[in-house]
Amino acid sequence: MSELRYHPFLGTWVITATHRQERTFHPPDDFCPLCPTRPFGFPTEIPEPDYDIAVFENRFPSLTTPSAEPAIEGLPLCPVLSSQGVCEVICYTSDHRATFADLSLSQVRKLTRVWRERFIDLSVRPGIEYVFVFENKGREIGVTLSHPHGQIYAFPFVPPVPARMLDQERRHFEATGRAMTDDWLNQELVSGSRVVVAGETFAAVVPFFARYPFEVHIVGRMGRRSLGEMEPSELDDLAEMLLDTVRRYDRLFGFSMPYIMAMFQSPVAGDHPYTRFRVEFYPPFRTADKLKYLAGVESAMGTFINDTLPEDSAKRLREA
Numbered sequence: 001m002s003e004l005r006y007h008p009f010l011g012t013w014v015i016t017a018t019h020r021q022e023r024t025f026h027p028p029d030d031f032c033p034l035c036p037t038r039p040f041g042f043p044t045e046i047p048e049p050d051y052d053i054a055v056f057e058n059r060f061p062s063l064t065t066p067s068a069e070p071a072i073e074g075l076p077l078c079p080v081l082s083s084q085g086v087c088e089v090i091c092y093t094s095d096h097r098a099t100f101a102d103l104s105l106s107q108v109r110k111l112t113r114v115w116r117e118r119f120i121d122l123s124v125r126p127g128i129e130y131v132f133v134f135e136n137k138g139r140e141i142g143v144t145l146s147h148p149h150g151q152i153y154a155f156p157f158v159p160p161v162p163a164r165m166l167d168q169e170r171r172h173f174e175a176t177g178r179a180m181t182d183d184w185l186n187q188e189l190v191s192g193s194r195v196v197v198a199g200e201t202f203a204a205v206v207p208f209f210a211r212y213p214f215e216v217h218i219v220g221r222m223g224r225r226s227l228g229e230m231e232p233s234e235l236d237d238l239a240e241m242l243l244d245t246v247r248r249y250d251r252l253f254g255f256s257m258p259y260i261m262a263m264f265q266s267p268v269a270g271d272h273p274y275t276r277f278r279v280e281f282y283p284p285f286r287t288a289d290k291l292k293y294l295a296g297v298e299s300a301m302g303t304f305i306n307d308t309l310p311e312d313s314a315k316r317l318r319e320a
């Protein structure tokens with residue numbers, strides 16, 4: 001059972017996906033579905049004795065093509081739609097015990113090519129409006145498989161957070177003729193106190209307006225709107241900046257830091273000259289032994305309370 005149900009108060013879609021309750025939940029290492037299928041071993045998602053990087057459709061998808069007709073009728077205020085789209089899994093390596101931070105630079109550079117290829121392929125599929133590349137890492141984030149992997153959701157609509165960002169960016173562009181990301185990055189670079197690393201192509205910054213402790217945004221200086229627009233040398237630089245960031249996170253508290261890594265890109269339909277590609281990281285820890293929970297004010301009101309100062313977080317990440 002899977003469909004989109006309209007939330008008329010927020011003007012957004014909710015995906016119901018009850019089959020996901022059945023998904024594999026913290027299996028023992030010998031039964032990892034993302035490992036290669038070893039000779040005489042149990043069959044995993046990847047029917048090969050080894051692999052470099054593997055991409056396949058999620059066996060427990062929230063969005064599917066072709067999608068089933070909704071199993072329920074909507075209400076007059078709450079229409080339903082079939083949950084059309086694509087959910088893919090990307091295994092970064094066949095090494096079950098590795099994390100992103102353990103990958104070699106050449107492997108991450110290869111990964112950026114895979115992301116780019118998947119973005120381009122999914123963006124031309126009928127009915128797809130937004131391609132979201134992301135990684136959920138760590139038990140604290142709710143990850144059910146520890147094998148190093150990321151995901152891609154190809155949505156049949158522009159989800160509400162990027163939709164709101166695009167709206168803000170469009171207004172800024174109409175008022176100034178410039179992209180908000182370019183202006184904001186320049187302001188951060190002039191101020192300097194929240195910059196973690198300023199590279200030639202990309203910069204890593206704890207934004208002035210950080211909502212999460214140790215939140216980092218990786219922003220390009222080349223005006224690219226998506227992975228699809230990037231040159232090979234830019235993908236190489238992006239790989240280096242991503243690897244540098246996740247390694248800093250691991251050194252910060254001396255353990256493998258959980259995080260959400262989210263890539264924001266231009267919607268795949270229409271022209272959006274005002275938007276920019278960016279990667280945002282949200283680690284859930286505010287100290288080495290304290291988690292930041294999204295409680296009443298965050299979850300119900302959508303207003304974040306950050307218990308840390310972005311300037312201090314940036315300093316600690318610079319030094320890590």
Ligand SMILES: [Zn+2]
Nearest residue numbers: 032035096147
């Ligand atoms: Zn595995």
